[in-house]
Amino acid sequence: MTPEERLAELGLTLPEVVPPLAAYVPATRSGDHVYTSGQLPMVNGELKATGKVGAEVEAEAAHDLARICALNALAAIASAAGGLSNVVRIVKVTGFVASAPDFTGQPKVVNGASELFGEVFGDAGRHARSAVGVAVLPLDAPVEVEVIAEVR
Structure with missing residues (x-):
């Protein structure tokens, strides 16, 4: 089964690539x-x-937001790789969680992204990862995810 077929099976479609907010691709x-x-x-x-997260945003909601970040990352990867079928494996994921001072559940939040990669790529979706708490993210977003993927 292709990654695109797995996405469809999950009831998901690859979104349009999110346009940059500043001077980057x-x-x-x-x-x-x-x-x-x-x-x-x-x-x-x-x-x-x-x-x-841990103040205005519940951890469970942030988990779902990380999943959306991952889906957007898949769209960006597909655009650069000529499709998701050209992904060999997800190598590294870094998740940033805008956290209330006493919030320590960043790994569970970023699981939202990691779990999606596993669902779409199986064992090739298993990756190294960092989950980091930060004071603030662009646009006051609760979560941000970046990915490194090996492609053919």
């Missing part, structure tokens, strides 16, 4: 790797939520 390819810029939880050009 959504993804760039260098040799056998695609590097995404940080992807926010944007749907149809709008940020799905704002605020700090």
